Amino acid sequence: xxxxxxxxxxxxxxxxxxxxxxxxxxxxxxxxxxxxxxxxxxxxxxxxxxxxxxxxxxxxxxxxxxxxxxxxxxxxxxxxxxxxxxxxxxxxxxxxxxxxxxxxxxxxxxxxxxxxxxxxxxxxxxxxxxxxxxxxxxxxxxxxxxxxxxxxxxxxxxxxxxxxxxxxxxxxxxxxxxxxxxxxxxxxxxxxxxxxxxxxxxxxxxxxxxxxxxxxxxxxxxxxxxxxxxxxxxxxxxxxxx
Amino acid sequence: xxxxxxxxxxxxxxxxxxxxxxxxxxxxxxxxxxxxxxxxxxxxxxxxxxxxxxxxxxxxxxxxxxxxxxxxxx
Numbered sequence: 001x002x003x004x005x006x007x008x009x010x011x012x013x014x015x016x017x018x019x020x021x022x023x024x025x026x027x028x029x030x031x032x033x034x035x036x037x038x039x040x041x042x043x044x045x046x047x048x049x050x051x052x053x054x055x056x057x058x059x060x061x062x063x064x065x066x067x068x069x070x071x072x073x074x075x076x077x078x079x080x081x082x083x084x085x086x087x088x089x090x091x092x093x094x095x096x097x098x099x100x101x102x103x104x105x106x107x108x109x110x111x112x113x114x115x116x117x118x119x120x121x122x123x124x125x126x127x128x129x130x131x132x133x134x135x136x137x138x139x140x141x142x143x144x145x146x147x148x149x150x151x152x153x154x155x156x157x158x159x160x161x162x163x164x165x166x167x168x169x170x171x172x173x174x175x176x177x178x179x180x181x182x183x184x185x186x187x188x189x190x191x192x193x194x195x196x197x198x199x200x201x202x203x204x205x206x207x208x209x210x211x212x213x214x215x216x217x218x219x220x221x222x223x224x225x226x227x228x229x230x231x232x233x234x235x236x237x238x239x240x241x242x
Numbered sequence: 243x244x245x246x247x248x249x250x251x252x253x254x255x256x257x258x259x260x261x262x263x264x265x266x267x268x269x270x271x272x273x274x275x276x277x278x279x280x281x282x283x284x285x286x287x288x289x290x291x292x293x294x295x296x297x298x299x300x301x302x303x304x305x306x307x308x309x310x311x312x313x314x315x316x
Contacts, residue, residue: 032275035290036290040289130285
């Protein structure tokens with residue numbers, strides 16, 4: 001997989017993370033947490049736009065027409081396939097997966113690719129507050145299920161020890177490889193990841209995940225603008241169809 | 243929300259939020275947030291009072307403010 005494939009995966013995951021955060025903007029444990037969920041959602045949706053915008057300057061845009069009709073063509077982690085039903089899921093994503101994505105952005109900013117060095121730097125400032133939010137809630141204690149799943153999917157997303165991320169690191173285009181990235185989030189969160197044994201033979205290198213599946217139909221429809229059309233007045237819908 | 247978190251009511255501390263738009267302006271009180279620790283209070287302050295382009299923002303525990311007098315006591 002190329003650097004563009006990795007950036008597209010980062011963009012798709014940031015988009016889904018932003019949407020899932022936003023779904024909690026009226027369901028979090030306090031008004032402050034509601035506002036933080038909304039603000040972090042907007043940040044991550046903005047970050048995804050910037051990342052999509054990097055694909056063309058990178059010289060290869062892996063997005064194809066199938067993204068309009070096939071939810072499995074989106075490169076999000078399985079963690080984002082369904083809306084979260086528990087606050088623990090929000091916290092685990094916020095603390096572990098968001099920090100994993102930030103570590104990769106740091107690797108891009110520290111690497112040799114100019115467009116990524118320049119365009120992604122501002123994200124790191126905004127992500128500082130996502131991290132403080134996630135780490136604080138993680139320290140308060142959450143269910144082990146979502147926490148362990150988030151760790152597993154972070155390890156899967158970084159890829160195999162000798163895979164594409166390791167190669168991009170060797171080439172200097174990323175400043176960190178998979179082990180460095182994992183160590184970075186463990187250091188930030190001041191905790192060790194549980195032992196994760198990944199069967200890399202079943203790993204999908206484009207989607208950077210093992211688990212099959214795709215985002216729910218409602219979210220996919222909304223991403224494609226279908227939900228908007230569903231609620232349009234009949235005349236407008238007819239006009240759109242024509 | 244389905245989880246029974248008690249942090250907000252149990253361990254919550256009120257923090258005052260101060261900010262300024264330009265270096266020449268004095269810091270002024272823009273509001274407050276309630277959080278169980280300073281990390282979360284920083285995240286909440288940044289999210290809640292992000293409507294302006296502040297050049298500086300700071301938080302302080304409300305309990306750490308030493309009052310010389312309060313309204314009605316002067």
